[in-house]
Amino acid sequence: xxxxxxxxxxxxxxxxxxxxxxxxxxxxxxxxxHEGHLTLFRTCAGECDVAVASLFVNPAxxxxxxxxxxxxxxxxxxxxxxxxxxxxxxxxxxAEEIYPPGFESAVEVGELGKVLEGESRPGHFRGVxxxxxxxxxxxxxxxxxFGRKDAQQAAVIRIMLRDLNLPLELxxxxxxxxxxxxxxxxxxxxxxxxERERALALxxxxxxxxxxxxxxxxxxSALAAxxxxxxxxxxxxxxxxxxADLDGPTLAGAIRVGSTRxxxxxxxxxxxx
Numbered sequence: 001x002x003x004x005x006x007x008x009x010x011x012x013x014x015x016x017x018x019x020x021x022x023x024x025x026x027x028x029x030x031x032x033x034h035e036g037h038l039t040l041f042r043t044c045a046g047e048c049d050v051a052v053a054s055l056f057v058n059p060a061x062x063x064x065x066x067x068x069x070x071x072x073x074x075x076x077x078x079x080x081x082x083x084x085x086x087x088x089x090x091x092x093x094x095a096e097e098i099y100p101p102g103f104e105s106a107v108e109v110g111e112l113g114k115v116l117e118g119e120s121r122p123g124h125f126r127g128v129x130x131x132x133x134x135x136x137x138x139x140x141x142x143x144x145x146f147g148r149k150d151a152q153q154a155a156v157i158r159i160m161l162r163d164l165n166l167p168l169e170l171x172x173x174x175x176x177x178x179x180x181x182x183x184x185x186x187x188x189x190x191x192x193x194x195e196r197e198r199a200l201a202l203x204x205x206x207x208x209x210x211x212x213x214x215x216x217x218x219x220x221s222a223l224a225a226x227x228x229x230x231x232x233x234x235x236x237x238x239x240x241x242x243x244a245d246l247d248g249p250t251l252a253g254a255i256r257v258g259s260t261r262x263x264x265x266x267x268x269x270x271x272x273x
Contacts, residue, residue: 001089011138014089023048025044026135027041028053030186032073036149036183040173042085046086051088052090054092055075055092056091057073059095059099060127060131091139098131098134106130116152117254125153132157133164144169146173175264202230205230208226222243226251237255238254239253239256253265
């Protein structure tokens, strides 16, 4: 695996594969790799001739008071995991490489970026869309891979690809969960054992909502069933719990456990993609 730090280095490394019309895949990440990331890497490596991952903790998508400074970072460990999972090129730029002096352009996100995560974290999806567009322009992949855990992010990116006519396929890979049901996230590392137990209220609530929907109750029943679980849970703060169209009807929630904020979702319509 090749580690590249600069935009020019990425373009140089991918020049020959592009000239040979090889299929290039990109997995954008913020590092602190776990099995969810590794599933994306393996999927990309299995479907593409050249598998590229980016590792960049994007300051533009963090708001005031969020966890930018303490976000988990382990470049050496991440390099080892990425190589084992089939990544050919890891692009790990500095903030100055992505946002050089004088940088002032950004992607404005529409209504989807103002609800759920967008309402709780104003400006978040502006930062996400901007950095993803830059990565797409730098790498010029045939396909980009995202995890379903960040369903709203994937939906925002899908709209951006459509609206800006980007010749790029979007692949959204199902959520990977631990044995206890908690969706894998780099932020899970913040949780103390007792906090992790309390955090399980979120996947349990979503599962209850999914089962209520499957029983014929529809999205309103799903939302009510999930609320009953979260309302009865102790030691958590519910940020939001809603049903939204995120490439299909999705029951999505965000909670805070101590100082840790976690998100999760379930797709209510199994036929949706």
